[in-house]
Amino acid sequence: MARFTRIQVAQKMAETGMVPLFYHADVELGKKVLTACYRGGARLLEFTNRGEYAHEVFSELNKFCARELPEMIMGVGSVTDAGTAGLYMQLGANFVVTPVLREDIALVCNRRKVLWSPGCGSLTEICRAEELGCEIVKLFPGGVYGPGFVKDIRGPQPWTSIMPTGGVSPTRESMKSWFDAGVTCVGMGSKLISSDLLKSQDFETLETRVREALDIVRELRG
Numbered sequence: 001m002a003r004f005t006r007i008q009v010a011q012k013m014a015e016t017g018m019v020p021l022f023y024h025a026d027v028e029l030g031k032k033v034l035t036a037c038y039r040g041g042a043r044l045l046e047f048t049n050r051g052e053y054a055h056e057v058f059s060e061l062n063k064f065c066a067r068e069l070p071e072m073i074m075g076v077g078s079v080t081d082a083g084t085a086g087l088y089m090q091l092g093a094n095f096v097v098t099p100v101l102r103e104d105i106a107l108v109c110n111r112r113k114v115l116w117s118p119g120c121g122s123l124t125e126i127c128r129a130e131e132l133g134c135e136i137v138k139l140f141p142g143g144v145y146g147p148g149f150v151k152d153i154r155g156p157q158p159w160t161s162i163m164p165t166g167g168v169s170p171t172r173e174s175m176k177s178w179f180d181a182g183v184t185c186v187g188m189g190s191k192l193i194s195s196d197l198l199k200s201q202d203f204e205t206l207e208t209r210v211r212e213a214l215d216i217v218r219e220l221r222g
Contacts, residue, residue, distance in 0.1 A: 002094045003066065004073050006115035009095045010135040010161075012043055012073055013185045017217035019163065020210065021077060021189035023048040024198060027060045031068075033193060034061060036203040038069045040210030046077040046097055046187065049084065059091045066092075075115075082108040089114055097165075097187075099140055101125045106132040117163060121145065123153060126160060136161040136184055143167020147181035154182040163187055170213040172220075179220045188213070 004012075013019060020037050022045060024030055030047075037045055047058050058076060065072040075095030076088040082104035085096045089108075095115040098105055102118065109116035110133050119140035120126045126137050139145055142164030150162050165187030168174055178186055192213065197206050 002089065002092060002112070002114050004094045006095070006113055006135065009044070009073055009075070009115040013136055013163065014161070016041070016043055016214060017179070017185045017221065018042065018213055019044045019046050019075075019185060019187045020192055021046045021048055021165065021187055022193050023050045023054065025051050025053075025057060027057055029198065029201070030057060030061045031064050032201065032203050033198070033206065034065060034069060034072060034074075036206040037193075037210050038072050040207040041214045042210050043071050044073045044075070044095075046075050046095075048189070049076055049078040049088070055087055055091060058088065058093070062092045079105060081105070085109060085116070097138055099138075101129055103132060106134070119165075123157075126153065126157070126162075130160065136163050138162075138187070139164040139183075141166035142178075142187075147177040147183075150178070150181040150183055158182075165189070170209060170216070172216050175213070175216050176220055179217070 020042055062074045065074050073094045076093045077097035079085050079096050079098050085105045085108050089112055096109050097117045099119040117136050117138045118129050119138045129137055139162050143166045161184040163185045168186045168188050169191045
């Protein structure tokens with residue numbers, strides 16, 4: 001079961017303003033990534049469902065968090081059907097992120113009161129997601145739509161919470177454009193946890209990069 005309620009997850013997303021995204025098949029490397037992100041101040045991480053036996057890697061990393069990083073909220077991304085969402089929830093996923101709006105995923109997550117964040121690309125999809133109980137909508141691919149899309153959506157719907165993924169960099173310029181537009185938080189994958197860092201296993205730099213990105217979020221908010 002999830003260790004955190006969907007309300008706690010939504011609040012933490014809004015509080016920290018950033019969700020790192022990560023996948024690697026090596027469990028031990030994953031533990032080091034999680035630890036570096038945690039030390040840098042991150043309290044959420046989306047493990048993307050890619051590669052063979054990804055759910056087994058997630059299971060080990062989630063158990064590691066429960067033992068060693070008790071405040072880390074692990075969720076799963078790139079989920080495309082209810083069966084996969086159910087599998088990860090059995091392994092303790094605290095939130096489920098999808099690239100598309102799937103009502104079958106909404107139902108299975110709502111049944112277990114697990115936060116789900118569907119990828120949406122139109123006001124119609126966003127409205128339907130909210131009707132299905134979505135707290136924070138994923139704008140995907142964020143780089144295609146841009147901050148202007150968020151600003152236009154929040155004009156008629158100021159209650160909508162949006163998390164762009166893709167097209168966000170851990171720089172002040174990039175994040176300022178998104179937060180000025182009104183996003184609740186941002187999702188960052190390879191721009192934050194780059195393949196070069198993983199290859200060199202430079203976890204000190206990763207920790208610093210995460211801390212600096214979170215500092216920028218706090219600065220932009222006030």
